[in-house]
Amino acid sequence: MNENETKQPETQDLREETAEAAPEVAEHDALGSLREQLAEAQQQTLYARAEVQNIRRRAEKDVSDARAYASTNFARDILSVADNLGRALQAIPADLREDDKMKGLVAGLEATGRELDSVLGRHGITKIAAMGETLDPNRHQAMLEMPSDAAPGTIVQEMQSGYMIKDRLLRPALVAVAKKPD
Template identity: 75%
Template sequence: MEDISTTDAKALRDETAHASPELAEHDRAARLEGELAEARQAVLYAQAEVQNVRRRAEKEAADARTYAATAFARDILSVADNLTRALQAIPEELRGDDKFKGLVIGLDATGREVESVFQRHGITKISALGEGLDPNRHQAMLEVPSDAAPGTIVQEMQTGYMIRDRLLRPAMVGVARSLD
């Protein structure tokens, strides 16, 4: 079978157009309608893509605002830990001593202020003791023989924290195991 060259195809189309102008106009209108439909579809896809990009950018900006302090918060957790340890290390008899009363009151006030700042920025402690081990929030450091159900947290070595709905630092815990 012989291929029709481009020149032959054009000549045949021109001949058909002269023979039947209504048919040529109909073909041209149908072709233009097809092109218009394709262009409309392309515009719809482009609009949808722009809307998706805008939504992603808005979400990323909101996340950046919400979680901007994450690195700083992680760093400040060690300060909060040291303050808590300092408060716990003060013996009860020194808490009532007039020489140390101002120091103790100052440390307590500082501890409350740290907690207040954490609350304002959506940083919360992870509860651990008595709960089941959740690897998304707790880091098991050791197993402790216990009467508690295996997998229950019986010791907390370091408090864990969340920033809003994200893990800031896992709680380091000891998990119960059977006495066998």
């Protein structure tokens, strides 16, 4: 036999083996492809669930914020009423406060002021402490600097009270801040 005759049967055997293995390889490739698709689908499902959960949390926070801060604009408007009432009480001279005819009026105005403060407090609106505090630009608005013996940056005068609604600034306190005397 020559060399070509011996190679032909070997080549024929190899072709037969390859033909038998081809369905197994194709089946293996299809299974691998399906596994990849399944893994991708599972990953997309996880992302979708996480996104839905994030949207739900955001919506709950938005609803909570809407409830907590819905009265913000109304509260700002009422603060001007509280300011005017406070100025009216401060404008009453001491001798009129002692006058029998005015005592009832003064007492009524003071009671109204206390009730207004109480109502604001029940709705989470609190007055910002200012006098003697160090200037906090997140809560106070410095309107001017005044020479003072107090430490520089200390609030020495409050021109208008500031208020918080829950943990948010409703209105900054308008203040004068101490500076070193010249």
